[in-house]
Amino acid sequence: MQLKWTDIYDIAVALEEQYPDVDVLHVRFTDLWKWVQNLPNFADDPNRSNEKILEAIQMAWLEERA
Template sequence: MNWDDYEGLGRALHEANPDVNHLTVADADLVRLVSALPGFADARIRPDATSLTAVRFAWVAAAEGDDDGSPYDGSA
């Protein structure tokens, strides 16, 4: 995995860190947690803000599950 594998990183973070609050984790801690994942190959590369945000959103999506129900679903 690398910094561009947002969904994979999000799932792996969720599985490896179930007790970490994915909504409030600091950027430096997020980098540390990602770098510690088995199979992560970009540990020496500092991610940009866009990559960190994408990984964070993927982690939220993985933690909250596949229910992407919306109040706007098909009732128009």
Template sequence: MSLDALYWDATYEIVCSLDDTYPDIVIDDVGIDQLYKMIVALPNFADDPALVNNGILNAILREWYEEKMG
């Protein structure tokens, strides 16, 4: 797992960290609110939680889904 600081614009790096932290999660069951909580709980997340919006969270969720299914 990468220990580099994570920021909202680092979509792929966030996805990799989520996948390492939650390897058995069913992504279809993850909602936007849960995803937000999972990201800000990552030990290397360093951005301001207030800067996020649904577009960013949806992009992260879409990328994570594609990584899992790809």
């Protein structure tokens, strides 16, 4: 399955698997933006991201951890 920026929850699960020890609330959006693009199944235009999407990914990642 190819991930796109709109696949918020799938991205959050993948990030949790890739970075289980990261303090989710202290991740910079610039780092999060890079990490999402480096996920193995990610295939979307980097310019389609914005702060709202990154924040949604961060919150979904936090929920995934709970």
